[in-house]
Amino acid sequence: MQLVLAVIEAAIRRTAVGIAYHELSVSIIIGVCGGSGSGKTTLSSKLVEQLGDHRTACLSFDSYYHDFSHLSPAERAEVNFDHPDSLDEELLLAHLDALRSGSSIGVPTYDFASHTRSDEIQLVGPAEYVVIEGILLFSSPLVRERLDHLIFRDCPSGVRFERRMLRDVETRGRTPDSVEAQWKTTVQPMHEIYVEPHAAFADLVTRHGYDLERAVDRIVEALELEKPLVGCLDEWPSSTVLARR
Secondary structure (H helix, E strand, C coil): CHHHHHHHHHHHHHHHCCHHHHHCCCCEEEEEEECCCCCHHHHHHHHHHHHCCCCEEEEEHHHHECCCCCCCHHHHCCCCCCCHHHECHHHHHHHHHHHHCCCCEEEEEEECCCCEEEEEEEEECCCCEEEEEECCHHHCHHHHHCCCEEEEEECCHHHHHHHHHHHHHHHCCCCHHHHHHHHHHHHHHHHHHHHHHHHHHCCEEEECCCCHHHHHHHHHHHHHCCCCCCEEHHHCCCCCCCCCC
C-alpha cells in the first residue's frame, strides 16, 4: 500500500515538471525500469509489438555504457557496471531530445564481452512512440524529466538472480562463479540503492506473477486512450478505468 501511495504521489508531483518541454514533443517517450532479470526487456518488446514497430522506436540504456577501451581488460573487470557513473547519460539525453524533436540518432553498439563500443551504430528514427528500458533508467532526474510515462517492473530477487545466471552464462560467456560474485558484490547492492527506491517515481508498477500479456494489453489501451498510467497494475479494475493525474 505504501508503494502504491508513493507512486500516485510521484505522478501528481510530475504533472508540472517539464510541461513546456513535453508540449513540443513529436514522440511519446515510455520508460521501462526494473532490476536485472526483472522482465523489463520482455515487457518493452511486447509493448513495441502491440503498439506496432512501424510507429515505435526502441532503445536500451545498456547501449549507452561508456567505452572502456582505454582500460586494460583487468581494469575493465573492476568497473561497477551497476552504478550510474558507468553510463553515458549525456549522450542518452541528447538522443532523447533529438528523437523528441523529430531527428534520427545513431545508437552505439556495445560489446559486453570486451566492455567497449564497436564502430557500428544503429540508426533509429523518430517515431510516435519511443520505448526505452534500463536498470538505472529512473536513477537520473534528467532522464526522468524526459519520460512521458514511467513503468517499473517489480520482481523477486531470487527470480532475477536465476534469470541473470542463465543469460550471462549462455550469452555473455561468463562462469557461474563470476556471475554469483558480481551479483553479491555489485548487482544486488546497487539495486537496493539505485533501482528499487526509484519505483516510487513510476506511474505504473507491474509485478512478477501478473499476466504479462494482460498487462501489456492494459498499458497499450491506456496509451491509445491517452490516459495516464497512475498506480499499481494489480489495483486496476477490469474495466481499466484509470485515475487521471
